[in-house]
Amino acid sequence: MNFSDDALHKIAESMEPLSQKGVSRRDFMKFCATMAAILALPASFIPKIAEAISGKKPYLVWLEFQDCAGNTEALLRATKPTAAKIILDILSVDYHETIMAPAGHQAEKSLMDVVKNQKGNYLVVVEGSIPMKDGGVYCCISGKSAVDIAKEVCGNALATIAVGTCAAYGGIPAANPNPTGAVGVKEAVPNATVINLPGCPVNVENITACVVHFLTFGSLPNTDKFGRPYFAYGKRIHDNCERRAHFDAGQFVRQWGDEAHRQGWCLYEMGCKGPETFKNCPTVKYNEGTSWPVQAGHGCIGCAEPNFWDTMTPFYRRLPSVPGVSIETTADKVGAGLVAATAAGILIHGIGRALSPKKEEE
Amino acid sequence: MRAVEDALGITIPDNARIIRNLITGIQYVQDHVVHFYHLHALDWVDIVSALKADPAKTSALAQSISDWHNSSTAYFKGIQDKLKSFVGAGQLGPFANAYWGHPAYKLPPEANLMAVAHYLEALEWQREVIKIQALLGAKNPHAQTYLVGGMSIPIDPDSQNALNAGSIAFMSGLAEIAKEFVEKVYIPDLLAIASFYKDWAGYGAGVGNFLAYGEFPNDTVSNTENLWLPRGIILNKDLSTVHKVDHAKVTEYVTHSWYEYSDGNDKSRHPWDGETNYKYTGPNPPYEYLNTDGKYSWLKAPRYENKSMEVGPLSRMLVAYGSGHKRVQEVVNSVLKKLGVGPAALFSTLGRVAARGIETLVTAEMIPEWINQLAANMKKGDLKIHSGEKWDPSEWPAEAKGYGLHEAPRGALGHWVKIKDKKIENYQCVVPGTWNGSPRDASDQRGPYESALIGTPVADPEKPVEILRTIHSFDPCMACAVHVVDPDGNEITRIKVV
Numbered sequence: 001m002n003f004s005d006d007a008l009h010k011i012a013e014s015m016e017p018l019s020q021k022g023v024s025r026r027d028f029m030k031f032c033a034t035m036a037a038i039l040a041l042p043a044s045f046i047p048k049i050a051e052a053i054s055g056k057k058p059y060l061v062w063l064e065f066q067d068c069a070g071n072t073e074a075l076l077r078a079t080k081p082t083a084a085k086i087i088l089d090i091l092s093v094d095y096h097e098t099i100m101a102p103a104g105h106q107a108e109k110s111l112m113d114v115v116k117n118q119k120g121n122y123l124v125v126v127e128g129s130i131p132m133k134d135g136g137v138y139c140c141i142s143g144k145s146a147v148d149i150a151k152e153v154c155g156n157a158l159a160t161i162a163v164g165t166c167a168a169y170g171g172i173p174a175a176n177p178n179p180t181g182a183v184g185v186k187e188a189v190p191n192a193t194v195i196n197l198p199g200c201p202v203n204v205e206n207i208t209a210c211v212v213h214f215l216t217f218g219s220l221p222n223t224d225k226f227g228r229p230y231f232a233y234g235k236r237i238h239d240n241c242e243r244r245a246h247f248d249a250g251q252f253v254r255q256w257g258d259e260a261h262r263q264g265w266c267l268y269e270m271g272c273k274g275p276e277t278f279k280n281c282p283t284v285k286y287n288e289g290t291s292w293p294v295q296a297g298h299g300c301i302g303c304a305e306p307n308f309w310d311t312m313t314p315f316y317r318r319l320p321s322v323p324g325v326s327i328e329t330t331a332d333k334v335g336a337g338l339v340a341a342t343a344a345g346i347l348i349h350g351i352g353r354a355l356s357p358k359k360e361e362e
Numbered sequence: 363m364r365a366v367e368d369a370l371g372i373t374i375p376d377n378a379r380i381i382r383n384l385i386t387g388i389q390y391v392q393d394h395v396v397h398f399y400h401l402h403a404l405d406w407v408d409i410v411s412a413l414k415a416d417p418a419k420t421s422a423l424a425q426s427i428s429d430w431h432n433s434s435t436a437y438f439k440g441i442q443d444k445l446k447s448f449v450g451a452g453q454l455g456p457f458a459n460a461y462w463g464h465p466a467y468k469l470p471p472e473a474n475l476m477a478v479a480h481y482l483e484a485l486e487w488q489r490e491v492i493k494i495q496a497l498l499g500a501k502n503p504h505a506q507t508y509l510v511g512g513m514s515i516p517i518d519p520d521s522q523n524a525l526n527a528g529s530i531a532f533m534s535g536l537a538e539i540a541k542e543f544v545e546k547v548y549i550p551d552l553l554a555i556a557s558f559y560k561d562w563a564g565y566g567a568g569v570g571n572f573l574a575y576g577e578f579p580n581d582t583v584s585n586t587e588n589l590w591l592p593r594g595i596i597l598n599k600d601l602s603t604v605h606k607v608d609h610a611k612v613t614e615y616v617t618h619s620w621y622e623y624s625d626g627n628d629k630s631r632h633p634w635d636g637e638t639n640y641k642y643t644g645p646n647p648p649y650e651y652l653n654t655d656g657k658y659s660w661l662k663a664p665r666y667e668n669k670s671m672e673v674g675p676l677s678r679m680l681v682a683y684g685s686g687h688k689r690v691q692e693v694v695n696s697v698l699k700k701l702g703v704g705p706a707a708l709f710s711t712l713g714r715v716a717a718r719g720i721e722t723l724v725t726a727e728m729i730p731e732w733i734n735q736l737a738a739n740m741k742k743g744d745l746k747i748h749s750g751e752k753w754d755p756s757e758w759p760a761e762a763k764g765y766g767l768h769e770a771p772r773g774a775l776g777h778w779v780k781i782k783d784k785k786i787e788n789y790q791c792v793v794p795g796t797w798n799g800s801p802r803d804a805s806d807q808r809g810p811y812e813s814a815l816i817g818t819p820v821a822d823p824e825k826p827v828e829i830l831r832t833i834h835s836f837d838p839c840m841a842c843a844v845h846v847v848d849p850d851g852n853e854i855t856r857i858k859v860v
């Protein structure tokens with residue numbers, strides 16, 4: 001049996017609501033409630049979200065450039081909704097190199113069909129950085145450079161979601177000395193509408209929240225100066241951390257596996273970058289709330305911040321200071337200052353050290 | 363991690379060994395199943411054909427090969443209805459423009475429907491079982507609890523902030539779910555599908571040399587004689603002799619790679635003396651072709667004693683088989699018997715797919731054993747997770763070098779490090795994708811992908827699904843391009859294998 005594209009598009013014109021596509025109303029409302037919770041919306045918004053996403057499935061293409069497919073893996077771990085629902089029921093994921101069935105010319109056709117037929121009306125997810133140096137030769141797919149593909153696909157899209165730190169800011173490929181001239185999507189395609197969802201990997205629930213935000217309000221979420229939505233990157237890890245009480249009490253881990261470590265004390269002295277990092281890891285966590293780095297006894301490495309590989313290393317060196325213990329702060333106010341301070345490696349004794357019950361050995 | 367630990371002479375605690383085994387082990391199980399169902403199955407399974415299946419006959423088929431609970435007529439009818447409504451809605455998403463209806467698809471509609479059902483079930487299953495890694499590693503993908511000298515996940519049966527009895531229960535439950543699905547769904551599906559594609563035991567052999575660094579230390583990491591999956595090399599498809607691995611014999615060529623070496627491009631270099639200097643000589647994009655007479659790849663060409671080597675589950679299973687690993691031998695022999703083929707069938711595209719399944723089964727069986735080891739250590743009060751004596755760089759020598767060998771799901775992975783003045787002086791990784799996807803070397807030897815495609819029949823050059831079967835059987839980590847040209851060199855089609 002073969003399906004011609006014309007036939008497909010004719011059928012697509014008469015789409016029925018999601019509830020008739022194998023998604024039970026109960027599941028669907030549960031999904032909407034989760035989205036409302038992530039977006040910090042009151043329950044009264046649930047019907048509104050449901051209404052917004054009950055139409056034709058929005059087209060989405062997923063591009064991979066200088067990437068490790070870690071964000072694709074994250075997508076497969078999605079639970080709210082599940083990957084199967086995202087791929088089969090909620091979105092029409094017409095191009096995704098890792099999971100799509102066709103290859104070669106047929107795969108390129110899938111991409112071009114969306115770019116041409118849905119111009120200005122589709123979403124793009126980008127995973128991986130884009131090398132700009134030497135005419136873009138460091139990442140070519142079917143003979144086209146990543147930057148040219150991004151210009152065409154993101155430039156004609158309704159909006160682009162840069163998932164993971166590489167697509168947002170260049171990530172690890174952009175680490176000094178950045179041999180390929182790797183940058184994030186917004187820098188490679190300045191005229192594109194881009195939302196950044198950095199992290200290594202992205203927390204997949206933030207992707208769906210972004211999409212639903214758009215469908216519900218008809219606009220993209222408000223973002224900080226690094227292009228990150230406030231609903232997921234509005235607060236510091238430190239300010240929502242489950243170990244914050246130990247920080248305030250001056251109770252710190254000093255050795256991996258010591259009594260303090262086993263009792264879940266603060267990882268500040270082990271180099272935790274939670275005080276400089278803006279993300280909702282402590283509340284959303286990973287793998288359906290199974291864990292996140294601090295819960296597993298390891299400090300935050302600041303992976304959601306621009307240029308983290310250069311500015312957050314050494315990962316195990318204690319932050320020089322923790323300014324602004326007030327939670328009334330955002331990356332716009334303090335982020336750049338903090339990053340610069342770490343990069344310079346200024347060793348000022350932090351507030352945590354001052355409160356520390358153990359005598360300093362340095 | 364292992365390379366730095368080797369350079370600094372650090373022995374990790376037993377708990378760190380067990381936790382690393384568990385993280386890697388569940389990764390094999392989850393990754394191999396995702397590869398089979400979500401990245402490779404559609405080369406063998408025709409989704410559209412499943413619409414024509416009789417759900418009652420599908421149920422009979424499923425029940426004849428397994429006692430898995432999801433096997434009723436109503437269940438398969440439900441899956442088929444869902445598929446019909448998906449296709450009927452007209453937005454085929456990732457399944458649009460594929461090769462449905464291609465003559466190379468051999469499964470009856472009922473087998474296709476069964477596979478589609480299990481494609482969906484595996485999507486749910488993989489998300490659950492990998493939580494073992496999320497628990498031990500903080501998140502999946504990208505575990506973040508590895509430290510030089512051990513792990514950062516604390517153990518303490520009397521703490522709510524550490525691995526405790528609750529964690530053992532959590533992991534044991536998931537390990538059971540993992541094993542049951544592999545036994546009752548993956549392996550029966552693999553055998554059922556393979557029985558329709560036995561001709562693929564005759565294609566895709568590759569280079570015939572197999573390298574496995576071995577994995578899952580039974581005691582300390584430095585005791586490479588005591589790995590659960592052994593280290594070794596099989597040459598020229600000869601299973602009677604397993605050769606020893608000497609890391610000093612690993613070198614890399616850049617003759618056909620976009621790099622240059624300071625002492626000439628026709629010599630190879632050991633990773634400790636490795637150089638990574640970009641030298642792009644290809645056409646400016648956009649372009650149609652690369653000139654494969656010159657440099658044509660970003661991959662270096664790794665060689666072992668100047669030979670091309672295949673790495674991955676097939677290599678690991680062959681080395682284990684040849685080394686007398688009892689459980690691997692049992693499962694390999696049983697699979698060969700059920701398919702009615704001899705050991706020579708292993709050296710093929712089908713053999714590669716089967717070996718991945720065999721490894722998944724034996725690894726899923728081992729995971730409860732590692733969980734038990736961790737629990738036993740907890741019971742006797744061994745809570746150590748990290749060896750701290752070299753944590754402070756002031757304890758390091760002025761110069762050090764080391765190497766670490768690991769088996770990632772898709773194959774042998776080696777890291778080589780040189781440390782000088784407490785900083786990395788050189789760090790080189792030789793990864794599975796470069797062994798298998800290697801371009802030619804100075805003496806024009808092909809790598810495994812290139813060799814494996816020789817002799818592959820292609821029914822319709824415009825839709826060469828057969829090429830995808832062989833390339834995907836290696837579990838490639840990247841997009842690569844295969845151009846199909848006629849004997850005069852004119853391009854017929856080109857496929858981007860993704």
